[in-house]
Amino acid sequence: MFGAGGGTASYKEIEEVDVVLLWGSNAREAHPIYFHHLMKGLKNGAKMFAVDPRRTSSSKFADAWLGLDVGTDIAMANAVAREIIHAGLVNEAFIAHSTDGYETYKASVESYTLEYAQEITGVPASAIKEMAHAYATAEKAQSVRKALLRNMLL
Secondary structure, X not given: OOOOOOOOOOHHHHHOOOEEEEEOOOXXXXXXXXXXXXXXXXXXXXXXXXXXXXXXXXXXXXXXXXOOOOOXXXXXXXXXXXXXXXXXXXXXXXXXXXXXXXXXXXXXXXXXOHHHHHXXXXXXXHHHHHHHHHHHHOOOEEEXXXXXXXXXXX
């Protein structure tokens, strides 16, 4: 329905987050009210990673900007997943209780080593690893993608 909010998280939650992955969104310009609440989260100590080929005005507030090459988002996401798996940072209880096909997924990301992802995305392996570990070990984390922000406004 036009005009109905569709976000999966509240503004309050982004203010209380520990880690934010702002992926492919220039929220500061496209969604200034949301970004205002995200800034409260940063002021409360959250760490933000901006994943975007563009050095946007939003990325200037990030702790790290991962300026990946255009069209390499899937490789980056797969490398993050593989790193979380290989570092032993997976929530096994959640996987067992709430997912299907995990073993197939795990196998599908196996070739996406940090070094391979660096070659494909142009982002240093150390930055990908830092982001993966921060996200996986945070008590409260959010991955905010352009589509999510668009849905908040629909």
